[in-house]
Amino acid sequence: MKLLTHNLLSSHVRGVGPRGFPLRLQATEVRINPVEFNPEFVARMIPKVEWAALLEAADTLHLVEVPKEPIEGYEHNEKFLRKMHHVLLEVDVLEGTLQCPESGRLFPITRGIPNMLLNDEETEN
């Protein structure tokens, strides 16, 4: 699971609503996965990122050199975009959990794939 994905996921446990974001990340196996750098794509993602959640996740994974916020003129700043590219797309959580901050419910990540299925009782109507 990439950190870009983590940034877009939220808990949908019954009654939790917007307080289900961001999910608390815990990782037991992480891999750095080189991905071809595409500055246009990274630049397009910057406005969609919830920065506080990204920094929290990056911190949990002990990542360094994570920009604290988008800088002015980021669209043309290759250094900035390369750092964001690495954080958003190249850090891959293979095993771990995502935890609902409100209910504590855990969603497992196995082989890089999060399992967001809830049991019958937990589902929101």
Add this chain to the structure above:
Amino acid sequence: MAPPCTWNRYLLLMAQEHLEFRLPEIKSLLSLFGGQFTSSQETYGKSPFWILSIPSEEIARNLMKRTVCAKSIFELWGHGKSPEELYSSLKNYPVEKMVPFLHSDSTYKIKIHTFNKTLTQEEKVKRIDALEFLPFEGKVNLKKPQHIFSVLEDYGLDPNCIPENPLNIYFGRWIADGQRELIESYSVKKRHFIGNTSMDAGLSFIMANHGKVKANDIVFDPFVGTGGLLIASAHFGAYVYGTDIDYNTVHGLGKASRKNQKWRGPDENIKANLRQYGLEKYYLDVLVSDASKPSWRKGTYFDVIITDPPYGIRESTRRTGSQKEIPKGIEKCPESHVPVSLSYHLSDMFFDLLNFAAETLVLGGRLVYWLPVYTPEYTEEMVPWHPCLELISNCEQKLSSHTSRRLITMEKVKKFENRDQYSHLLSDHFLPYQGHNSFREKYFSGVTKRIAKEEKSSQE
């Protein structure tokens, strides 16, 4: 509205399959490249010859880099219903437009294409000779000419009734071919990871084109299966997300769908499929998730949602939910009961899908999905609607004598506000939705009737 006379006319030679899907594909692609569909031609129905006006050759070339419905495009220099009409039309084509491709330093060749008829070499040469009046100054080069000119003769569509003379003749400068070779190179037959309902390659590219997928988009498939639609989108440069409720499919585990193969191998998952085509960099993530209970946070971040939801026939329609939710009169599932999930009413599924699209698509983004239909009862009113989504196209593909599926394309034209979720309750449209609930029932009723009929006739 007549197109500006500064626009050149082009002849599109269309492939003769997926007939209904062709016009929406061309329209969507022209719109993607800043053009629009402009033509003085009356109908496009079954004909493979389409004349349109396009603002620039660049747009025409971009169109061909995407289309799987069109074989080739030509800059149209003349046409008519007889050779005389063609020659007269050619004489009226502005010489200054011809000259750049005919000057003495250039090389060229002329090809004769006939449709629904075969000509002898002698007949072809006669036709080329008849064009001597054109101001060709360059040298003929049959192997690697700079410019290729084509004469296209239309002998109709009925192979049992071939006219003596062509119905239409066109002359044009060949510009580019379409992407029909993708159908073979991405064929499901060669793909590493397939499922029972993997989408035919040609249709998956058509869907991506209807959706106006472009490079650097984020495309999402909520019923991703083995990822065929993501492959097509990634081929066009989009980054892709997928979810599916089936754990084994998402992880690439369990029984294989290929004949003679028992279990899936390590190379069989969505990421591996993308890798097979050199598209791994476009893989974002896949998740095990229930499309009726999405885990995405509030916001608009999908550019296109392309999907083939389960119809409840070959793959079961499921969702997670509490036992209390089971309504009265739920139809019986032919498959054995799955403990955790209850049968997902098809109309709920489409309603959820449209709502999800309205919430998470960027403004101007598109939703492309298949809608199963019981043909004897189909009316246009049955197509699900949403106040935020405008219907762009609705194309039918027959599945059996009484069922078909329709490829629905919708575009988000209005920002989503919470109250939009409930508008459907106020509308008459809600009632026909019931038809989708019993699609599965009707599908099987057709099958059981036929089996009963066959048994009866074999007993007689």
